[in-house]
Amino acid sequence: MTIGKEAAVWASTVGAGALAAQAGQTAAVQDLIKFITGEDETVRGKAWLNAHAVGPGAIAPLAALLSGQEQEVSRAARRAMWRIVRDAGRPGADALRQQAVGELLPLLADGQPRAVRYEVVWMLSELGGDECVAPLAKLLAAPDLREDARAALQRIPGDRSLAALRDALPAAPADYKPALAASLRARGVQVSDVPDAKLVPTKQTKVKPAQPE
Amino acid sequence: MANPNDRMRRRTFLKTAGVAAGGAIGFPHIIRSAALGATGRPGANDRLVTAHIGVGGMGGGHLRDMVGRMGRGEVSVAAVCDADENQLTKASKIAGPQADVYRDYRYILERKDIDAVVIATPDHWHAVQMVHAAECGKHVYVEKPACCTIEEGKAMVKAAKENRVAVQVGSQGRSEHEAYLAHRYLANEVIGKVNRVDCFHYPSPADNNPAPDCDPPPELDWDLWLGPLPWRPYNPRYCHGTFRWILESGGGQIRDRGAHVMSCAMWWMGADGTGPVTIEASGSAPTKGLWDSAVEMDVVYTFKNPDWVLTWSQHPDAGPPPETRREGEPEISRPGYGAIYHGTSGTMLHWGGDGGTWLERKAREWVPPAGAKDVYKSPGHMEDWFMGIKTGKKTIMNIEAAVGVSNLCVLGNISFILGRPIHWDQARQEIVGDEQARRMMSRPQRAPYHL
Numbered sequence: 335m336t337i338g339k340e341a342a343v344w345a346s347t348v349g350a351g352a353l354a355a356q357a358g359q360t361a362a363v364q365d366l367i368k369f370i371t372g373e374d375e376t377v378r379g380k381a382w383l384n385a386h387a388v389g390p391g392a393i394a395p396l397a398a399l400l401s402g403q404e405q406e407v408s409r410a411a412r413r414a415m416w417r418i419v420r421d422a423g424r425p426g427a428d429a430l431r432q433q434a435v436g437e438l439l440p441l442l443a444d445g446q447p448r449a450v451r452y453e454v455v456w457m458l459s460e461l462g463g464d465e466c467v468a469p470l471a472k473l474l475a476a477p478d479l480r481e482d483a484r485a486a487l488q489r490i491p492g493d494r495s496l497a498a499l500r501d502a503l504p505a506a507p508a509d510y511k512p513a514l515a516a517s518l519r520a521r522g523v524q525v526s527d528v529p530d531a532k533l534v535p536t537k538q539t540k541v542k543p544a545q546p547e
Numbered sequence: 548m549a550n551p552n553d554r555m556r557r558r559t560f561l562k563t564a565g566v567a568a569g570g571a572i573g574f575p576h577i578i579r580s581a582a583l584g585a586t587g588r589p590g591a592n593d594r595l596v597t598a599h600i601g602v603g604g605m606g607g608g609h610l611r612d613m614v615g616r617m618g619r620g621e622v623s624v625a626a627v628c629d630a631d632e633n634q635l636t637k638a639s640k641i642a643g644p645q646a647d648v649y650r651d652y653r654y655i656l657e658r659k660d661i662d663a664v665v666i667a668t669p670d671h672w673h674a675v676q677m678v679h680a681a682e683c684g685k686h687v688y689v690e691k692p693a694c695c696t697i698e699e700g701k702a703m704v705k706a707a708k709e710n711r712v713a714v715q716v717g718s719q720g721r722s723e724h725e726a727y728l729a730h731r732y733l734a735n736e737v738i739g740k741v742n743r744v745d746c747f748h749y750p751s752p753a754d755n756n757p758a759p760d761c762d763p764p765p766e767l768d769w770d771l772w773l774g775p776l777p778w779r780p781y782n783p784r785y786c787h788g789t790f791r792w793i794l795e796s797g798g799g800q801i802r803d804r805g806a807h808v809m810s811c812a813m814w815w816m817g818a819d820g821t822g823p824v825t826i827e828a829s830g831s832a833p834t835k836g837l838w839d840s841a842v843e844m845d846v847v848y849t850f851k852n853p854d855w856v857l858t859w860s861q862h863p864d865a866g867p868p869p870e871t872r873r874e875g876e877p878e879i880s881r882p883g884y885g886a887i888y889h890g891t892s893g894t895m896l897h898w899g900g901d902g903g904t905w906l907e908r909k910a911r912e913w914v915p916p917a918g919a920k921d922v923y924k925s926p927g928h929m930e931d932w933f934m935g936i937k938t939g940k941k942t943i944m945n946i947e948a949a950v951g952v953s954n955l956c957v958l959g960n961i962s963f964i965l966g967r968p969i970h971w972d973q974a975r976q977e978i979v980g981d982e983q984a985r986r987m988m989s990r991p992q993r994a995p996y997h998l
Contacts (some may be wrong), residue, residue: 375834375835376834378834378835379834379835380834382834383832383834386966405757405759406757406835409835409836409837410835413832413839420964420965420966420983421966423965423981423982423983423984424965424967424981424983425980425981425982452777456777459986459991460983460986460987461983481777481778481993481994482777484991484994485777485990485991485992485993486991488991489986489989489990489991490986491986512994512995513994513995516994516995516997517991520991520997520998531994531995532679532994532995532996532997532998533653533656533657533679533682533683534653534995535649535651535652535653535654535657536651536653537630537650537651537768537771538650538651539632539635539648539649539650539651540632541632541635541636541639541648541650542639542648543639543644543646543647543648544639544640544642544643544644544646545644546644
């Protein structure tokens with residue numbers, strides 16, 4: 335795979351030994367952050383493209399860069415996190431997946447910026463299991479994240495995620511019940527007491543039809 | 548609202564569509580009884596009444612085409628709709644005073660007098676709007692690619708089937724004249740059994756002029772434009788046209804032109820309804836900027852029973868140079884993409900694959916011997932849709948076939964994003980052996996813009 339070759343090349347530029355051994359993880363993370371925050375666009379690009387070689391230990395330091403003022407640095411950090419998450423979900427790497435989930439879950443905490451929590455919610459929608467359900471369900475009460483949390487719970491298979499969606503429905507604000515009901519219907523649950531709002535038009539145009547000539 | 552004084556007569560539409568089809572006019576059973584004179588609907592003598600959802604870009608072209616048909620008495624254009632008021636204003640002038648204007652497509656779906664909709668919104672809207680239209684009993688012409696996720700595609704097939712509506716997807720290469728010649732050439736095994744098809748295309752652009760997020764322009768309803776996608780701030784590099792280079796929306800060249808070139812491949816190979824068993828992609832992502840679709844890309848699709856290989860290659864100078872056309876022959880205006888078909892006794896080459904499809908000379912000039920097989924010749928992509936509405940016959944790019952082609956594009960991108968091969972179970976319509984990839988078969992949509 336191209337990604338693997340690129341990773342090897344990049345690893346050699348930052349010190350392959352640092353990437354290979356557990357003892358070197360900290361140095362590898364430091365190198366990754368240094369290259370992502372540096373001025374050189376080419377180095378930054380290679381750094382995020384090959385971040386999966388550094389592993390889940392880089393997730394928290396990368397998340398700290400997501401809300402920064404430097405647009406390209408934030409973007410590179412976000413993409414580096416996704417590279418790690420996509421690598422951690424590969425078949426046969428459950429320990430890596432669990433490690434990544436363990437790094438991601440604390441980033442859902444209240445004190446984290448929305449930009450971080452938003453990305454982490456969607457990352458957990460790909461990697462997460464039952465251990466993620468309660469923290470995600472808590473976000474169903476957060477107006478700026480509830481749609482993303484709902485999507486994640488809809489995507490995570492199993493009884494617990496389904497129960498979390500079902501349990502949230504009775505106490506949800508009236509304007510949010512249709513969204514939760516949509517997720518439940520998508521999971522195969524009949525919801526008869528909440529109307530489906532998907533076909534109800536709401537947006538008015540200010541444009542008038544053309545006049546006859 | 549509807550303009551009954553200007554409504555054209557449906558009988559004329561049926562007659563015209565029947566003539567265009569060049570065949571017998573059967574009972575138009577697919578136009579549901581509700582559309583043929585039930586309470587609140589125009590009677591059976593009325594012409595097909597259409598509405599246009601998404602009227603910029605390709606949507607503008609479809610609208611102009613349909614207005615031309617209206618001038619010839621074939622259809623009536625009853626409404627236009629767009630989330631961008633500037634585009635809506637332009638479209639209203641093109642459509643004429645009989646056409647109502649809407650920002651929200653759901654007003655169109657509420658109208659009982661509208662029989663069919665033409666959907667040419669950004670890709671991330673195709674599935675939701677097609678499914679909603681079908682659920683409201685409308686026939687649908689929807690731009691390609693059909694869908695952005697595997698689960699969207701399943702919902703589209705289900706909605707079309709359950710509501711018995713005719714759906715045509717805009718991979719119009721299948722209806723091109725030289726596509727017919729190519730299909731006939733391959734069906735007669737002039738190059739033997741085809742065991743490999745190599746599609747070529749130039750790269751996707753990288754965003755070399757990134758811009759910060761900002762407020763949307765006043766004419767744009769950004770919430771509605773985003774629709775099913777997770778909410779994000781407006782960015783001038785992510786809107787009309789440029790959505791193509793964002794994976795969650797346009798999916799890059801593979802989901803744009805791939806939905807054309809691979810559509811031809813699946814049609815000509817007789818492979819509609821089949822799928823690959825493995826998909827392996829590699830490529831290069833843009834290293835900066837908002838756009839994230841692959842710049843260069845290679846995908847290998849391996850099919851079994853019958854065994855053949857389909858490849859997608861997205862590189863500079865990926866394909867052969869265009870042939871020189873003889874005087875009077877249509878020029879190859881888009882030579883940067885196409886495909887090479889490898890048979891057991893030769894090759895066949897074409898360029899384009901969309902509304903411009905150009906076949907190499909030896910295949911174009913092949914004269915079928917007595918007893919040669921013939922293949923379906925489309926009367927035109929729109930005419931083929933009209934025929935589907937009228938007769939219930941499957942359209943040439945019906946929703947099942949179109950979803951099959953879109954799935955190739957979607958699976959190629961999933962493999963690219965994950966950086967590993969994926970395995971596909973065609974019978975179950977599922978990625979197997981990779982839980983993360985399996986979850987990526989769907990992307991839950993933002994309420995209320997969901998399936």
